[in-house]
Amino acid sequence: MQLVLEKRAERSGTIALVSPLIAIGLTIVTMVILFAILGKNPLLALHAYFIAPLTDGYSLQEIAVKATPLVMIAIGLSLCYLANAWNIGAEGQFLIGAVAGSWIAVKTQGTDAGAWVLPAMLILAASAGALYALIPAICKVKFGASEILTSLMLVYVADLFLDYLVRGPWRDPHGFNFPTTAEFDPVATVPLLIEGGRLHLGSIIALLVVAAAVILLGRTIKGFEIRVVGAAPRAARFGGFNADQLIILTFAVSGALAGLAGIIEVAGPVGHLQPGISPGYGFTAIIVAFLGRLNPLGILIAGLFLALTFIGGEQAQIAMKIPLDVTKVFQGILLFYVLACDSLILYRFKLVFPNRQVTRGAG
Amino acid sequence: MELVEAIILAVLAASTPLLIAATGELVAERSGVLNLGVEGMMIVGAACGFAGAWLTGSIFIGALFGIIAGTLMSLIFALMALGLAVNQVATGLALTIFGIGLSGLIGAGFVGERITPAVHLYIPVLADIPLIGRVLFGEDGFVYFSVALIAGVWWFLYRTRAGLILRACGDNHVSAHALGYPVLRIRTFAVMFGGACAGLAGAYLPLAYTPFFIPGMTAGRGWIALALVVFSSWQPGRLVVGAYLFGAVTILQLHAQGWGVGIPSQFMSALPYLATVIVLVLLSRARTGGSTAPAALGTVFVPDR
Numbered sequence: 069m070q071l072v073l074e075k076r077a078e079r080s081g082t083i084a085l086v087s088p089l090i091a092i093g094l095t096i097v098t099m100v101i102l103f104a105i106l107g108k109n110p111l112l113a114l115h116a117y118f119i120a121p122l123t124d125g126y127s128l129q130e131i132a133v134k135a136t137p138l139v140m141i142a143i144g145l146s147l148c149y150l151a152n153a154w155n156i157g158a159e160g161q162f163l164i165g166a167v168a169g170s171w172i173a174v175k176t177q178g179t180d181a182g183a184w185v186l187p188a189m190l191i192l193a194a195s196a197g198a199l200y201a202l203i204p205a206i207c208k209v210k211f212g213a214s215e216i217l218t219s220l221m222l223v224y225v226a227d228l229f230l231d232y233l234v235r236g237p238w239r240d241p242h243g244f245n246f247p248t249t250a251e252f253d254p255v256a257t258v259p260l261l262i263e264g265g266r267l268h269l270g271s272i273i274a275l276l277v278v279a280a281a282v283i284l285l286g287r288t289i290k291g292f293e294i295r296v297v298g299a300a301p302r303a304a305r306f307g308g309f310n311a312d313q314l315i316i317l318t319f320a321v322s323g324a325l326a327g328l329a330g331i332i333e334v335a336g337p338v339g340h341l342q343p344g345i346s347p348g349y350g351f352t353a354i355i356v357a358f359l360g361r362l363n364p365l366g367i368l369i370a371g372l373f374l375a376l377t378f379i380g381g382e383q384a385q386i387a388m389k390i391p392l393d394v395t396k397v398f399q400g401i402l403l404f405y406v407l408a409c410d411s412l413i414l415y416r417f418k419l420v421f422p423n424r425q426v427t428r429g430a431g
Numbered sequence: 432m433e434l435v436e437a438i439i440l441a442v443l444a445a446s447t448p449l450l451i452a453a454t455g456e457l458v459a460e461r462s463g464v465l466n467l468g469v470e471g472m473m474i475v476g477a478a479c480g481f482a483g484a485w486l487t488g489s490i491f492i493g494a495l496f497g498i499i500a501g502t503l504m505s506l507i508f509a510l511m512a513l514g515l516a517v518n519q520v521a522t523g524l525a526l527t528i529f530g531i532g533l534s535g536l537i538g539a540g541f542v543g544e545r546i547t548p549a550v551h552l553y554i555p556v557l558a559d560i561p562l563i564g565r566v567l568f569g570e571d572g573f574v575y576f577s578v579a580l581i582a583g584v585w586w587f588l589y590r591t592r593a594g595l596i597l598r599a600c601g602d603n604h605v606s607a608h609a610l611g612y613p614v615l616r617i618r619t620f621a622v623m624f625g626g627a628c629a630g631l632a633g634a635y636l637p638l639a640y641t642p643f644f645i646p647g648m649t650a651g652r653g654w655i656a657l658a659l660v661v662f663s664s665w666q667p668g669r670l671v672v673g674a675y676l677f678g679a680v681t682i683l684q685l686h687a688q689g690w691g692v693g694i695p696s697q698f699m700s701a702l703p704y705l706a707t708v709i710v711l712v713l714l715s716r717a718r719t720g721g722s723t724a725p726a727a728l729g730t731v732f733v734p735d736r
Contacts (some may be wrong), residue, residue, distance in 0.1 A: 073516055103611040136538050203708075207712050207715075213711040214661060216467065216520065217661070217708075218707075218711055221707045222708065225701045228698070250610070351528055352528075355525075355528070393646075398532075400533070404511060404525050407511060407515075408511055408515050411516055423653060
């Protein structure tokens with residue numbers, strides 16, 4: 069007797085709907101075991117992770133602030149993954165966007181530059197992110213180089229470039245030698261939505277991006293092409309869709325969104341450019357994209373959930389001395405379960421009895 | 432003369448983890464499995480390897496811990512990508528994200544601790560030969576092992592029946608299955624070998640390269656190992672050349688920083704990553720006639736029953 073996979077006649081709609089929930093459930097069970105191994109009370113730890121952040125206004129705002137870059141990046145990545153283009157360098161595009169936008173902020177610092185500064189920063193950051201993402205896309209389309217490896221390598225390059233700028237030419241002369249630029253001027257800062265709060269305009273932009281993605285994928289020919297190229301490459305070729313062009317397009321869009329997320333993070337919650345502006349948003353967004361089933365609304369929910377784990381992780385560290393790395397382990401396990409559960413949309417388990425197999429083979 | 436010798440020793444030390452990890456991945460990819468989790472398996476191997484050596488005081492047991500940790504990590508991958516037919520790219524990414532978190536958790540208690548690094552074995556008489564003596568006969572055990580490993584893999588792939596079957600699985604899993612070979616089982620073993628190598632390569636870093644553990648100390652070496660497999664056109668001989676070339680680039684940029692060439696150190700540090708991109712582009716371009724990759728690489732296989 070053996071347990072094997074068997075392809076379903078058609079994809080299961082029920083499982084497609086419930087699989088993220090099953091995955092979250094299984095992750096939580098695994099986390100309970102992990103907390104127990106670490107010698108922490110699992111119930112208190114789960115409370116600190118998932119309930120406590122939802123009970124006060126400051127944490128709720130903080131969740132929205134953390135979800136903003138995650139959702140923006142994940143929407144772009146989902147377009148890539150739908151088109152079967154593997155951009156895993158969003159972290160680098162995020163950093164390059166942050167650097168490009170900061171350039172305007174640094175250059176206009178202390179001048180009487182007007183309200184054009186912030187819009188210019190956003191546009192430049194998105195363009196820089198898109199251009200940076202085009203490097204792996206063009207290497208893929210023109211030369212056939214694996215976009216997975218090239219986009220990932222460029223993350224390290226972007227990280228080092230940012231490091232050079234804030235330690236070298238852009239370092240704040242009054243910053244006691246810390247590797248950071250000076251605090252951005254008010255005109256170069258993303259405005260807050262609530263006076264004295266944390267929520268900023270970036271969250272609104274993220275919601276607009278989600279809405280745009282819903283329209284793009286559901287209501288336009290381009291969106292249809294993206295979905296067909298990924299799901300049925302042969303059919304797409306017969307339909308005359310240009311797969312190369314779609315790789316370029318989806319990489320550019322995802323790079324632009326990651327770049328935009330980068331400058332919003334720097335000109336918003338952080339307020340200046342420094343190393344370590346991202347706790348791995350570009351990589352966590354990959355999980356967000358899959359957990360959200362590559363669907364814009366799903367990504368919005370998944371982004372808020374992953375943001376909750378960031379905030380919850382910080383609170384659990386303060387309250388119960390649970391190491392921050394637990395959050396990363398948690399996110400990795402979650403992605404495993406999401407992928408495993410998704411497998412059941414296309415396949416089902418079946419018990420096979422070897423002797424029967426032999427008879428069939430003989431007949 | 433002293434300097435040349437020191438540079439060669441440093442190049443060998445920098446190349447060895449790349450060579451070991453890439454050798455394992457080469458075998459996995461030859462069987463048709465693309466495991467992008469090398470970085471994750473390496474970093475867990477590094478944390479467990481250091482933990483093992485620190486607890487027991489033995490480099491050998493540390494290396495063993497690294498191998499076991501890498502193998503266990505690869506089993507998660509095999510369960511997902513082979514058992515549940517999940518997309519291999521996504522599973523590999525998940526393995527890396529998970530591994531980075533897990534290694535931080537395991538290694539947290541060991542940050543700041545030091546161990547006595549792996550000793551260099553000096554083969555008497557031979558090691559005293561001027562110039563080449565110390566380079567060839569005065570390395571740590573890992574360096575010799577990595578060379579034996581790649582030679583063994585070459586022999587296995589091209590000179591044994593099992594190696595031929597493994598390559599057949601990577602080129603056409605449907606035919607291999609039709610001939611009665613257990614494709615998924617063979618691939619599982621190949622993935623486990625890849626994991627063991629990645630774990631050992633990771634363990635090399637805190638056991639021989641630097642005598643301490645830092646979170647994230649693999650610094651993308653797992654990804655460079657993946658690129659090296661592409662660079663090698665999936666051939667063990669070229670893998671050796673590639674690994675030592677990359678080791679040389681790494682050491683060259685370190686020395687150039689030391690000499691104060693006037694180029695910011697961050698630009699020099701970016702060199703190995705940029706070199707990877709450029710090499711991938713040049714190689715892929717040279718190969719436009721036809722791919723040398725195993726034909727079934729990265730594709731899902733669910734046997735018909």
